[in-house]
Amino acid sequence: MRAMLDKLLKRLVVQGEFDVIWPDGTASHYAGAPGPSATIAIRDPAIIRRLALEPGMAFGECYMDETLTPVDCSIYDVLHVLLASVELVEKRIPMLRLQAAVHRMARPLVQMNTARKARRNVAHHYDLNGRLYSLFLDRDRQYSCGYFPRGDETLDEAQAAKKRHIAAKLLLDRPDLTVLDIGCGWGGMALTLARDYGARVTGITLSAEQLTEARSRAQAEGLADRVRFELLDYRAMDQQFDRIVSVGMFEHVGLPNYPAFFETIKRCLKPDGVTLLHAIGRFDGPAATSTWLAKYIFPGGYSPALSEVFAPLERSGLRSTDIEILRLHYAKTLAHWRKRFAANRDTIASLYDERFCRMFEFYLAGSELAFRVQDHMVFQIQLARKQDAAPLTRDYMIDAERASRRQTA
Structure with a gap:
């Protein structure tokens, strides 16, 4: 051999x-x-x-x-x-x-993420000891791609910039807009939209650990009257919202469930509403998730080619009103995470063990390189039910992002 x-x-x-x-x-x-x-x-x-x-x-x-x-x-x-x-x-x-x-x-079978299986898959990674994530993520626990407009931002600056970038695309042009955050994580995006943009947000997750932390944060920040968090599968949502946002969750949906995901978006979005979908994709066309990554890190997960996203999206009747590709932003984000993980490795080993640390090192290094030298990227797609739900040019996004940056400077 x-x-x-x-x-x-x-x-x-x-x-x-x-x-x-x-x-x-x-x-x-x-x-x-x-x-x-x-x-x-x-x-x-x-x-x-x-x-x-x-x-x-x-x-x-x-x-x-x-x-x-x-x-x-x-x-x-x-x-x-x-x-x-x-x-x-x-x-x-x-x-x-x-x-x-x-x-x-094998993808249709591996990624057949029923509600029960999806809950189990999420628990595998996101219900780990909550302290783990605080040791390598930013202060807001944004577990998704940061945004580096200059290129030399700190991790906290890049994650704040990411939230501003997404908020600008959501067209939060008046107070008290209702927002659904699908895959809300530890609540950072939902709390930001409520605190800084006056939105009323419902965040849903399948992680019990994330739910507890998100609710605690809402209470601590005095935002419990504007933000609520629920343990709920996206397919079970039956309300309508002015805006819908999903950041870093689509990777867990699975190919067979893309039609159900986009049908949920259409059903839950008001006729004049706007959605922003932020997810990992790939340049080189359809492929499969690494078998190691699927076993140890993200069971049921997959980062699709855009060709795999647009077929079910087109059939849903939703309109793609804006598309942006973020190329090396996630490589930069992961480089920050690797550095922070290494700086806190002894503490993380005390929470788990050396084998766990090596597993996470392999995951973070391989993920960074998937963006740096392979075909991975991040896409942001703005969706609407009506073509005139958003202005006809992107000027409003740029103006809103700049105004938000000035307010928080």
Whole structure:
């Protein structure tokens, strides 16, 4: 099996340099065009077969188990070499191409997120110890892509800018507009819309931990009369709202449920209402979620190509009134999260253990590189039931964002 893994790496590493120290102490060197470099040590000969046959799952699990370790570098460095090369040659390597095709075929079953399954999937990641997220997110616990108009913003500045950017697209042009926040997280967006824009917000989540924290924050900020939070599946919502916002939740919907998601938006949006959908997508067309990520981090999750979003969106009867692509903003966000996670690693290890820390390091590093060297991006789509629900040019967005920035400066 060593020969098989050696052959795979020879074909795979087309950018950068990659060294492998085998269990017997011998070493192999793989090199392509100039690029990043990294070295790993394989500690257990038993894992070589898995690394050769199922690299997508095995690399993460073996790093978690310390049977594969970086040498004089970090797991980010290791993944930088591998993922940059995968992006260039995956379709030319038969085994990787076959595995990708099989995973795509399995998507309808893997992503059939019924209400019961969706609740279980959310609990897997978002009902972790609440202190964990406070140790690497910003003060407002925004667990989604920040916005970096200058490029050098702090994490807190970028997340505040993201909320302003989204609020501007929601056209909050008068007080007491009713807003539905689908996937409200720990309540930061809902509280901001109520406090800074005079909205009346209903936030829904499937995470019991997030619900408790969000309600506590609303009480503490004196906003309980303007913001309410509920433990509710989006499909069960039966009220209408002036505005609907969903940030970082669409990735958990699953392909088979896109028609139901957009039908819910249409049903719950008033005839002259506006919706803003903010989600992770991909440039290179339909694919499948990493098997490791689906098992350990986001079961049932998927970041779609826009071609997969627009077919059910078009059938829903909603109008796409504005579309924006945010490219490297999430890479910058994740770089901040990785730095903060590393600074608080000892505390996080005391909450869980070393294996959990390695799992999260692998997740954060791989996610950042998915945006930095692979095909991931973030899309924001403004939706309406009527074509004239929003002004005909984007000037109102820019003006509203600038006014909000001046008020909070």
